[in-house]
Amino acid sequence: MMPQPDGGQAQTDGKAPDSLGVGKEGKRSPRCQQHGEALKVYCTVDRTPLCLLCLDTDTHRDHNFNPIGEAVRTYKNELKTSLKALKERKEVFTGLMSNQEHKISALKGTIESLLRHVSEEFAGMRRFLDERERSLQRELGEHVSGLLQPLEDNLRNIQRALISIQKDIIYYQATANQRDSLQFLQELKRLRERPLEEIQRPTVVAAQLCLGLFKGPLQYRVWKEMRSCISPVPASLTLDPDTANPWLALLEDPAGAGLHETWREVPDDPRRFDPSPCVLSVQGFWAGRRYWEVGVGGKTEWVVGVARESAQRKGDITLSPQDGYWAVWLRNGNSYRALTWPPTRLDPPSHPGKVGVYLDYEAGQVSFYDAERMAHLYTFAPAAFAEKLYPFFSPGLRDGRKNSAPITVYQLKL
Structure with missing residues (x-):
């Protein structure tokens, strides 16, 4: 027989009441399994509902308790x-x-x-x-x-x-x-x-x-692989004497630049590099795809790339895209770097005798190649060009005559 609701003591068969009671709507409500009383409080230590008699037991004597309703509100807020x-x-x-x-x-x-x-x-x-x-x-x-x-x-x-x-x-x-x-x-x-x-x-x-592997002077690259069928004839770039550092000697045929033994008396021009041994070409580019090659054989030091028109030319200059230069260099005869910031080390399988430079103005691409093998050396991250760009060259310092060979400059019209 079911026990009386709300803790009633009537029992017809002499058995102890079980742990369930009957609610007002006839639903069974959980009761304390130990005492048979209604569950009124919640033990925050054991995280379980208890009846009031459980509060005085040794199990819960020093625990903290909350009324069931308050515990529900608190934990629902936490949820x-x-x-x-x-x-x-x-x-x-x-x-x-x-x-x-x-x-x-x-x-x-x-x-x-x-x-x-x-x-x-x-x-x-x-x-x-x-x-x-x-x-x-x-x-x-x-x-x-x-x-x-x-x-x-x-x-x-x-x-x-x-x-x-x-x-x-x-x-x-x-x-x-x-x-x-x-x-x-x-x-x-x-x-x-x-x-x-x-x-x-x-x-x-x-x-x-890596755009430079698949987008660059592709026709010329394959063209050079077909030397038996086609012989490319690069056109010359003209180096700009008004931009050349006074220590540089400009050659006429082929176009090139070497380092003078003595300082040249030249007009002071805001376009001139000073004191860096650098020079630009006369030709600058606002648009289109361009490719040129630079002979660097026999040298221990050089810099090749492009420079924006407003890039700094006086005093100590920093060669990086942030400063308007996209270039690669050789130092000490075997140390190749792409002049990112910080510089990126390059490991070409052999020393390039010619360096190819590819410029796609609209795509913001500047790529470099070992021009004799058309092997890709480096491609800078795409840039948003907004001003005229010029081919940029430096034969480097003489290095005790070890680096006395000039650089020679060519351009191939695509």
Whole structure:
């Protein structure tokens, strides 16, 4: 026979009451399994509901207690705070996922652009260059597959983290929405005892294609591989004497520059490099694609690149894109650097006798090649050019006559 509600003592069969009572609406309410009394308080130490008789037992004598209703309100507020934090994390991870998807989309767009460029460059030589084109496209595919893989792997990690967070949100939300107080506390206890997976916030991975391998003086590069069929004849650049440091001697044929033994008396010109042993070409470029070659054989020191018109020329100058110079150099006969900031070490397989420079003004690209092999040396990160650019040269210091050979300058019109 069921016990009387609210602690009634009537019993017809002489048995002790069980742990369930009957509520006002006929629903059974949990009761203290030890005393059979209604559960009125919540032990904040053991995190369990108790009856009033449990308060004087040795198990709970020194514990802290809250009324059931107050405990429910307190912990629901805590859950709301945790739920808010989870939703904020979800927004962060959603933004990361969107950013990563954008990076992948942009990279794929650049890949497609490069593939189109490769095809267009080969169009004029299609009859006898089909095999070379297929070979380059295979190389491009291998190159970009290695770039895309870490981006896509990182996207999957972000997606897995989002799924885990969403599961936690659903669990927290369901617990917070629990209307039955004691059921809520039981769910809360399980929630607190449930180990939470610590998800480290990932970062968005970016990748940059090496444009210089597939977008540069491509026709000329392949043209030089076909020396038996075609012989390229570079046109000369003209070095600008008004920009040449007074220690430089300009040669006439071929165009080139070496270092004088003595200082030349020259007009003081704001365009002149002083004291750096440098010179620009007369030709400057506002637009288009350009390629030229610089002979550097037999030298232990040189600098080759491009400079914007407003770049500093007086006093100590810093050669970096931030200061208007995109250049590579050789020092001490074997130390090659791309003059980024800080400089980037280069390790060409052999010493270039000629350095090729490729400028694509609209694309903001400056690339360098071992011109004798058309092997790519370095490509600077794309820049937004906004003023005239000039080919830039320095034969370096004489280094006790070890570096006395001049540099020679050529240009090939694409």
